[in-house]
Structure formats: structure tokens, C-alpha cells
Amino acid sequence: MVARVFVHVGLPKTATSYLQTILWSQRDALRERGVVVPGSERRDHLWASRTVRHDPAQRRAPEHHRTAWRRLVEELGTSDGTGLVSHEFFAAASADQARAMVAELPTDDVHLVVTAREPLGLFTASWQESLKNGATTPMPDYGRDESPKPTAIWNWRTLDLRLVLERWSQAVPPERIHVVVLDPGAPRDDVWRRFADVVGFSPDGIDLSGSFPNTSMGVAEAETLRRVNGSLEGFRSAFDRGVYIRTFLADERLVPRRGERFWPEPDQVADCRRRGEAAVAHLRSAPYDVVGDLDHLRVPDELEERRLTGSVTDAEVAGVAVDLVATMLGDVRTLRRRQARTPGATGSRVVRRLPGGLRRLAGRALRVGRRRG
Structure with missing residues (x-):
């Protein structure tokens, strides 16, 4: 069995996608360095988090999803070296769920x-x-509570560092809890190098070319997406949300517009400032291993001028939506032209030549067509 296990629980939106992309694309190289990332695919850690957090949706999920946590534990039990499990949704676990998860791991370290x-x-x-x-x-209604439910992800339950540490420190002692504080002025790979140092392997020679930043939308683009979501029907599955809404529409169509940045409401900014100070005080109250500068957990006293989400006009939303229609019409034409230029080619061959989200979108349509045929 592995000698020790590191459980990376986020927080959400703290370079987790960046780190996990590297971990999964470089699993073989990490294995050679004695680090085991268990599972057959990246989503195994997501599905495992649902089991640990007793997510009701897991009871209706396919067996492969429901058995993910068991398979991770079994692989760690038959491997040597250091185990590494990573998903930000573990941050929502209750103290009891955290204790149960740690107890099931095949090592006390x-x-x-x-x-x-x-x-x-x-x-x-x-x-x-x-x-x-x-x-x-809407932004003014967002983050107004601290949910008691371990299924609440986009909530202060997972976003408030102090709350997460208070629950998880009942399962893992503070001296074995490593808080890696992101430095906003550091090079992009800084968090990767410090993460590797905590886990105990050299980051040198690891290919980072497949990693990517999870970039933000502008204020008008975000408001447009919010309204589009309210009109969508049937896009409820994780696959549909991930491929169609997140990747195809948001990341590949709205983010590249590089719209204006924005802040939450003034009272939400004040709440964020209070939570930052509380997190710093909590970290100083126990022997946590803090990697980085505690001041980077504080909201700056002076903030640059940015818009509020409520300032977005209907005309701005209409402008973004018109551009979206034009872009997506071009996507459809690209697909049709590539099909026409490839006489006798299989649908799969055509799909493989498409870019990013359009390739995933067309691939799903192709699979659905085959099932219906």
C-alpha cells in the first residue's frame, strides 16, 4: 500500500483545474517519481467526492460512478509510494464525512x-x-448564506477557507494540513511548483503544455449567459452542462470577447474582506503548514474601479447575443463545409478535424444519431 496519501480538496477556483490537468496528463511521469494518482479517468475523483459527501444523485448514477471511491481506495491499497487524490468538491464534506473518508484510506499518514x-x-x-x-x-443574490448541505458547492461552505479548515481539521490534524496560498503576482507555474513541493516530488521535467488557465468572462457576457441559462430546457446532465454551456458557449465563445471586469455589490465586498481576515486569524491559531504569504488572503484596502453586474443594459446583452448567433452560425457552416469536402469520410473522421468545443458538440450529435439509427 502507499506510505501516505495527500488529499487536495480545493478550494474551488484556486487553480484546481490547472493542477488537475497537469496531474492527469502526466500520470505516468508522476508514477515514475513515486506519486500515484489513482483511477482510470479524471472524473473518478469527482464521482468519489459525491460518494464521500453522500450526494443523493449518486444513488441514481451508473455503477461505474458509484464504485469510483472504492476503486480509488483499492488502487491506493495495492500501490507503492505516495497517493494523491484531488477534487475541489471534497471541500464541501462535513466533518463526519471527512473523518469517514480519511478512515477508509489505506494508511494512517x-x-x-x-x-x-x-x-x-x-x-x-x-x-x-x-x-x-x-x-x-444574479450576483446581488449570490453567496448570501452558508449552507449546511455537503452538496452545496457554489456557496460559502466551500469558498470560506476558515469554514473548510474547521471541518477538515477534525479529520486531519492541523500540522498535516498544508495551505498553499496563491500569489497573484507570481508566474503561472508557481502554484504547480509549490504544490509539488508539498506533495514531495520534483516538478522539473513535467510537461505543462496541456495545462490552461480557467479564464473569466466580462460583465455583459456573464449576464448574457445567466439569461441564456434561464431559457434553456433539458440541459441538466453534467455532460450537457460541461460540454455545451461551460466549454462550447462560455469558455470558447464568451470568454474570448475579453469583456469588462466587474465586482460584486459593496456589501458583498465587505463580507469578503471580513472572511479574509477571519481566515488569517484562524490559520494563526493552530499549527497549520502555510505555504505562501498570509497577506495574499486579505482583500486589498484599495480596489480598482470596476462595473457592477446590475449596470449591464438590455442593449449590451442584445449585442452579445447577436454576436453569439453570428459566431454559432459560422460554426454550423464550418461543420457542413468540412463534411462536404470529405466525400466518403466517416462522421468520426470529420468530427476529429473540428476545433475544441465544436468537435465535442458534433461528436455528441454523432453518437446520439447512431443510437437512434
């Missing part, structure tokens, strides 16, 4: 890794991420 950043940027980014997952909540 369990460490927690928590990546963290200042709460205002985190809060703003998390609202956008909720929209990319199909939400319709």
Missing part, C-alpha cells in the same frame, strides 16, 4: 492540501463558474 486565494477574487470567479454550470442566480 494522511495529509490535506488546501489551495487558497483572497476571498473577493474567489467569490467573483465562483459566481461565474456557477453560471458556467447552468445557474441563473
Whole structure:
């Protein structure tokens, strides 16, 4: 069995996608360095988090989803070296669920890794991420409570560093909890190098070319997506939200517009500032291993001028929507032309030549067509 296990629980929107992309694309290289990322695919860690958090949706999920946590534990039990499990949704676990998860791991030497950043940027980014997952909540109504439910992801339950540490420190002692504080002025690979140092392997020679930043939308683009979500019907599955809303529409069509940046409401900014100070005080109250500068967990006293989401006009939304229609019409034409230029080619061959989200979109349509045929 592995000698020890590191459980990376987020927080959400703290370079988790960036880190996980590297971990999964470089699993073989990490295995050679004694680090085991268990599972057959990246989503195994997501599905495992649902089992750990007793998500009711897991009871209706396919067997492969429901058995993910068991398979991860079994692989760690038959492997050597250091185990590494990573998904930001573990942050929502209750103290009892955290204790149960740690107890099931095949070693007593369990460490927690928590990546963290200042709460205002985190809060703003998390609202956008909720929209990319199909939400319709306006910014002024977002983050107004601390949910008691371990299924609540886009909530202060997972975004407030102090709350997450208070629950998880009942399962893992503070001296084995490593808080990696993101430095907003550091090079892009800084968090990767510090993460590797915590887990105990050299980051040198690891290919980072497949990693990507999870970029934000502008204020008019975010409001347009929020309204589109309110008109969508039938886009409820995780696959549909991930491929159609998040990747195809948000990341590949709205983000590249590079719209204007924005802040939450003034009282939400004040709440973020209070939570940042509380997190710093909590970290100083116990022997946590803090990797980075605690001041980077504080909301700056002076903030640059940015728009509020309520300032977006109907005319701005209409302008974004018109551009979207034009772009997506071009996507359809590209698909049709490539099909026409490839006489006798299979649908799969045509789909493989398409870019990014359009390739995934067309691929899903092709699979659905085959099932119906």
C-alpha cells in the first residue's frame, strides 16, 4: 500500500483545474517519481467526492460512478509510494464525512492540501463558474448564506477557507494540513511548483503544455449567459452542462470577447474582506503548514474601479447575443463545409478535424444519431 496519501480538496477556483490537468496528463511521469494518482479517468475523483459527501444523485448514477471511491481506495491499497487524490468538491464534506473518508484510506499518514486565494477574487470567479454550470442566480443574490448541505458547492461552505479548515481539521490534524496560498503576482507555474513541493516530488521535467488557465468572462457576457441559462430546457446532465454551456458557449465563445471586469455589490465586498481576515486569524491559531504569504488572503484596502453586474443594459446583452448567433452560425457552416469536402469520410473522421468545443458538440450529435439509427 502507499506510505501516505495527500488529499487536495480545493478550494474551488484556486487553480484546481490547472493542477488537475497537469496531474492527469502526466500520470505516468508522476508514477515514475513515486506519486500515484489513482483511477482510470479524471472524473473518478469527482464521482468519489459525491460518494464521500453522500450526494443523493449518486444513488441514481451508473455503477461505474458509484464504485469510483472504492476503486480509488483499492488502487491506493495495492500501490507503492505516495497517493494523491484531488477534487475541489471534497471541500464541501462535513466533518463526519471527512473523518469517514480519511478512515477508509489505506494508511494512517494522511495529509490535506488546501489551495487558497483572497476571498473577493474567489467569490467573483465562483459566481461565474456557477453560471458556467447552468445557474441563473444574479450576483446581488449570490453567496448570501452558508449552507449546511455537503452538496452545496457554489456557496460559502466551500469558498470560506476558515469554514473548510474547521471541518477538515477534525479529520486531519492541523500540522498535516498544508495551505498553499496563491500569489497573484507570481508566474503561472508557481502554484504547480509549490504544490509539488508539498506533495514531495520534483516538478522539473513535467510537461505543462496541456495545462490552461480557467479564464473569466466580462460583465455583459456573464449576464448574457445567466439569461441564456434561464431559457434553456433539458440541459441538466453534467455532460450537457460541461460540454455545451461551460466549454462550447462560455469558455470558447464568451470568454474570448475579453469583456469588462466587474465586482460584486459593496456589501458583498465587505463580507469578503471580513472572511479574509477571519481566515488569517484562524490559520494563526493552530499549527497549520502555510505555504505562501498570509497577506495574499486579505482583500486589498484599495480596489480598482470596476462595473457592477446590475449596470449591464438590455442593449449590451442584445449585442452579445447577436454576436453569439453570428459566431454559432459560422460554426454550423464550418461543420457542413468540412463534411462536404470529405466525400466518403466517416462522421468520426470529420468530427476529429473540428476545433475544441465544436468537435465535442458534433461528436455528441454523432453518437446520439447512431443510437437512434
